[in-house]
Amino acid sequence: xxxxxxxxxxxxxxxxxxxxxxxxxxxxxxxxxxxxxxxxxxxxxxxxxxxxxxxxxxxxxxxxxxxxxxxxxxxxxxxxxxxxxxxxxxxxxxxxxxxxxxxxxxxxxxxxxxxxxxxxxxxxxxxxxxxxxxxxxxxxxxxxxxxxxxxxxxxxxxxxxxxxxxxxxxxxxxxxxxxxxxxxxxxxxxxxxxxxxxxxxxxxxxxxxxxxxxxxxxxxxxxxxxxxxxxxxxxxxxxxxxxxxxxxxxxxxxxxxxxxxxxxxxxxxxxxxxxxxxxxxxxxxxxxxxxxxxxxxxxxxxxxxxxxxxxxxxxxxxxxxxxxxxxxxxxxxxxxxxx
Numbered sequence: 001x002x003x004x005x006x007x008x009x010x011x012x013x014x015x016x017x018x019x020x021x022x023x024x025x026x027x028x029x030x031x032x033x034x035x036x037x038x039x040x041x042x043x044x045x046x047x048x049x050x051x052x053x054x055x056x057x058x059x060x061x062x063x064x065x066x067x068x069x070x071x072x073x074x075x076x077x078x079x080x081x082x083x084x085x086x087x088x089x090x091x092x093x094x095x096x097x098x099x100x101x102x103x104x105x106x107x108x109x110x111x112x113x114x115x116x117x118x119x120x121x122x123x124x125x126x127x128x129x130x131x132x133x134x135x136x137x138x139x140x141x142x143x144x145x146x147x148x149x150x151x152x153x154x155x156x157x158x159x160x161x162x163x164x165x166x167x168x169x170x171x172x173x174x175x176x177x178x179x180x181x182x183x184x185x186x187x188x189x190x191x192x193x194x195x196x197x198x199x200x201x202x203x204x205x206x207x208x209x210x211x212x213x214x215x216x217x218x219x220x221x222x223x224x225x226x227x228x229x230x231x232x233x234x235x236x237x238x239x240x241x242x243x244x245x246x247x248x249x250x251x252x253x254x255x256x257x258x259x260x261x262x263x264x265x266x267x268x269x270x271x272x273x274x275x276x277x278x279x280x281x282x283x284x285x286x287x288x289x290x291x292x293x294x295x296x297x298x299x300x301x302x303x304x305x306x307x308x309x310x311x312x313x314x315x316x317x318x319x320x321x322x323x324x325x326x327x328x329x330x331x332x333x334x335x336x337x338x339x
Contacts, residue, residue, distance in 0.1 A: 012316045015225050019232025020239055030233040034303050041185060041299055045230065049186055049295040050193075051223035055216035056128030056291070057194030058201075060149055067146035074268060074277035078147055081264045081285035082125040083158065089259060090122035091115075091166045093252035102248045110306035112172050117297050117310025118252060119166045124159050125151045126287035128220070129322070130280065133287065136326045137279035144280045151284070156187055163296075175300055182296045224291060224315070231294075231312055234303040249313040254321060261286035261325045275336050279329045287322055290314045 023030055036043045068075050094115040103111060127148055134144040160183045164174045201209040232239070239245065264285035268278035290311060297307040 009316060009319050011221075011225050012228060012312075015228040016232050016239075016316075019229040020236035022229070023233030023236035024240075027233075030230065030303075033230060034234065041181065042303070045227055045295070045298055045303075046185065048223040048227045049291065050190060052220045052227070052291045053127075053186065053190045053295075054194045054197065055213060055220045057152070057190055058198045058213055058216070059128060059131060060152055060194070061145055061198075062149045062153070062195065064142065064145040064149045065153070067142050068150055071140070071143045071146065071277055073271045074143055074273050074281045075147055075150065077264055077267045077271065077273070078281045078284050079150070079154075080267075081260050081281075082151060083154065083162070085263065086125075086256065086260050086285065087119065087123045087162055087166055090252065090256050091119055091170060093255055094118040095170065097248070097252045102251075105242075105244060105248060107242065107245075107306075112170070113301055113306030114249060114310045115170050116167055116172050116301065117293070117305070117307030118249070119170065120163060120293040120296050120300075120307065121253065121288050121290060121311050121314040122256060123163045123166065124155050124289035124292050125284055126289050127152060129318070130284045130287055133283040133322055133326055134280035136323075137283065137329045138276060139280035139283075140274070140276040143277050144284070147280070147284055152191065155289075156183070156191065159183055159187060159292075178300050179296070182299045185299075186292055186295045220291075224294075227294065228312055228315065231298075231303060231308055235309050235312075239309075245309070246313055246316070249310050250317050253314055253317060257286045257321045257325065265329065269336060275333050278336065282329060283322065283325060286325060287318065288314055290318060 033044055034042065098106065098111055098114050098118070106114065130148060131144060133139075134141065160176075160179050163179060164176065167174045198209070201212050261282040265278055265282040268281050273281070293311040293314065294308065297305065297311045301307040
């Protein structure tokens with residue numbers, strides 16, 4: 001993890017300040033950017049999302065899927081957490097905290113939108129940063145690569161139905177056409193372009209591939225930060241009026257990370273899986289594909305929506321929360337291996 005990535009939370013906090021400041025100073029600029037839409041897709045944000053996602057997906061080697069058979073217990077546990085536990089536990093936590101416990105502290109007209117954003121955040125497992133988390137825990141690289149490749153393959157088919165199901169259960173209207181468009185724009189097309197880029201770079205040699213991917217990783221984060229500036233330019237008024245909203249939205253996200261990482265780690269322990277598998281399994285089980293969540297929230301609900309804000313809060317706390325999980329995994333290794 002380079003310095004830029006390590007201090008992602010600081011950069012996100014600065015983007016909040018910059019976005020809110022300039023949003024209040026020059027609201028007409030942000031209104032103009034918001035008007036640049038085609039088929040409910042904001043063109044500047046769509047471009048930035050591609051810059052975020054494609055370099056990350058270029059790191060994924062789908063040929064690693066043949067490694068899945070070597071780690072069936074760890075793969076099975078992670079799939080269980082990613083697709084059958086995490087989205088539903090987040091929907092429950094969102095219902096509990098946002099619709100009930102915190103309802104009086106939040107703007108009533110945005111409650112459904114906040115819940116939708118939290119569901120979007122948990123509906124897709126992380127693709128890129130998990131390689132960093134796995135390395136920090138000395139995780140098995142082949143397990144991590146095969147798990148990410150398998151998750152990305154499942155995501156193409158399962159993301160839209162899963163989001164639609166959970167939004168429906170939460171009594172939130174599902175704009176299916178826009179949701180399907182988001183899947184095509186922010187999953188299918190980027191995966192195809194990323195694999196084409198990967199193949200082209202590898203044809204020029206492994207050194208060329210690694211050098212380009214390393215540089216484009218910073219582009220991804222820069223595009224994410226610029227997107228956040230735009231988001232907070234629109235959210236500025238609401239944040240100034242109710243700054244506690246960000247803290248309240250962080251509560252279910254933090255609980256979700258702690259619960260899912262702990263459950264995955266414990267299940268691997270009970271299954272007598274190696275620590276080098278249990279570590280990345282817990283981290284993949286807890287982390288979120290927040291770039292996809294941000295893009296989909298904007299497409300479905302708009303820049304000014306509570307859904308967009310909720311996904312951004314996920315970005316804000318992702319790095320410190322996951323580094324905490326890494327610390328716990330590393331310092332519990334002796335206990336884990338006693339079996």
